[in-house]
Amino acid sequence: MDRLVKTDVQELHLQFIKGKKCSSTFKLTNLMHTMSVAISLTTTNPSIFSISKPLSIIPPLATSSYTLSFSQTCSNNIPPQAARMDTIMVRTSMLPTGKAHQDDLRRLFSKPGRHIFKDAMISIFFVGPHVVEYLISYSPKTLEVTLLLPKAISGCDEYQLNYLLKQAAKMGNPLFVSSLIDAGADVNSRDSEGQSAMSIGVEFGNVKVVQVLIESGFVMNRKFDWFLHVATAMDCVEMLEVLCLGYDDIDVNSVDSKGQTALHVASIHGHVEVVRFLISVGSDPDIADTKGWTPLHFSAQEGHLKVVKVLLDHSIFSKNTVTKEGKTAYALAAERGHDHLYDMLHLEDLLHRAARVGDVHSMKSCLAEGGNVNAKDQNGWTPLHRAVFKGHIECVKLLILHGAVVDTVDDEGHTPFYLATEAGHSQVSLHLISHGAKANMKSLERKNSRDWNCFKNHASSVVKPLTQERY
Known part of the structure; x- marks a missing residue:
């Protein structure tokens, strides 16, 4: 015969509640038709568990009930089971007389031998929301914890599962999140303030958790969910990528x-x-x-x-x-x-405007504040381009004095000199030439007329004395 008794359960679930003792019952049935069986029940952790009738006798084909109790209240209100399982070992021995005192039974099971049968091992699990919360928050992420978690979850109702889902999202363990959702947690549940597991996952930067929640069907609510804003404030590009995908x-x-x-x-x-x-x-x-x-x-x-x-x-x-x-x-x-x-x-935007309207005072202020005298606008114009085109000679002088490049070209290849001559501002053109400006190719191509040649001849006669005067 393989065994003398059978158990009604293979696992015992103790509903752990902080600050309270808990217990669970199980039954053993004698399989012998004509002979009583002696029973010895021991746990792997006897310091915290107690069993009613640890030594007992079951008559032939009879059934007996037993109670396993968690015999102490933890001072820190957390379950004693960190990342392991406890068990009840059921040992048996045939008892032909059908009667024995406790001392007799104790002596019977104290001596190993062929007369002792190891009939069953009953696993002990703490279950309920407090256990799940403990496993999520404190236990190392070991394989055994992943085995304990589903058992602990089995003692939770839907409201508790929804609360625990938020805790798991906060701690950043996607496996725990998946387990809670599989057990019935509502991925779209929110508290009174609209907070969800997703908002917590995003807030704590748990990218893998957010992926699980998206895959599990979380639906965003524009009234509450500013996930892009939150992820952005955290400088988390990876989170933004996951959300957008x-x-x-x-x-x-x-x-x-x-x-x-x-x-x-x-x-x-x-x-x-x-x-x-x-x-x-x-x-x-x-x-x-x-x-x-x-x-x-x-x-x-x-x-x-x-x-x-x-x-x-x-x-x-x-x-x-x-x-x-x-x-x-x-x-x-x-x-x-x-x-x-x-x-x-573009402090130079102000400089450009001042150059355009001929406001020398504003130009001086911009330059004093650090404006770039050679900064270009969207068309490649510098402040000097604007000033010469409008013929503001005092602005031109100020810009050149502050280092304006006289031959810089815009996006069309036009120099300030070209613009000045095209606009007919001869005084400005002369001033530019006196400071090293040269006629560019586009000036020659576009101004190859008698008026242009006359102006160039006139300019040459004036520039030479000016140049000699400078030196």
Whole structure:
């Protein structure tokens, strides 16, 4: 005979509740038709478990009930089972007399031999939300923990599973998240404030957890879910990639309560790689928030050089957009003293305007603040191009005095000298020639007329004395 008794269960589940004792019952049935069986029940951890009737006798074909109790309350209110299983060992021996005292039974099982049968091993598992929370939060991520977790989850209701799903998302273990969802946790459950397991996973930067939640069918709610904004603030490009790949219809230009997109957030924090990524997936750098601030305004104010460069390369209006307070990105940078941004943010825009209208005073201020005298606009014009085209001789003199290159060409290959002559400003042209300007090829090609030749002859007669006078 292989065994003398049979058990009604192979596992005992103890519903662990913090601060309370717990117990579970099981039954043994004598398989012998004519003979009583002596029973010995021991646990692998007798210091914390107690068993009713650890030594007993079961009559022929009879059944007896037993109770396993967790015999102490843990002072720290956590289950004693860290990453292992406990068991009850069921040993038996035939008892022809059918009767024996406890001391007799003790002596019977104290001596090993062929008369002792090891009939069964009953596994002991703590179950319930407190156990799951403990395993999620404190246990090492071992194979045995992955075996214990499904058992512990079996003692949880749906409400508890939903709570535990959020805890697992926080701790960043995708296996635990999957196990809870498989057990019945609702991936779309939210608390009273709208917080979900997904929002927690994103907030804590747990990319693999977020992937599991997306694959499990999480549905975003635009009222609560600002995942792109959160991931952006954390400078987590990988999280942004997962979100954009997981949701084809995700709105990369969605705005929060301040009217700010994720690109605004990235610009505020100076996360240049995030800025590049968001623009690559369609973020609009020219969107202004409720106060009229574009991402460029924020990056300029904070002095984020690399971000400013990227935004300028991709924006259309931001450079000249003013906030509701009437400030450009340059003005905000100037307020904070970010002089390394002046050229990039086109302090020279003011210089260009002053050169165009002939405002020498404003030009002096721009140059004193560090404006680039040779900065080009979108057409390749420098302030000198503008000043000579309008014939503002005093502006021309000031610009050359501050180092303006007299022969720089615009996108069409035109020099300031060419523009001056085409506009008929001979005094300006003479001043340029006196400072080394040369007629470029396009000037010769386009002004090969009698008037042009007359002007050139006149210029030569005047320039020579001027040149001699300089030296």
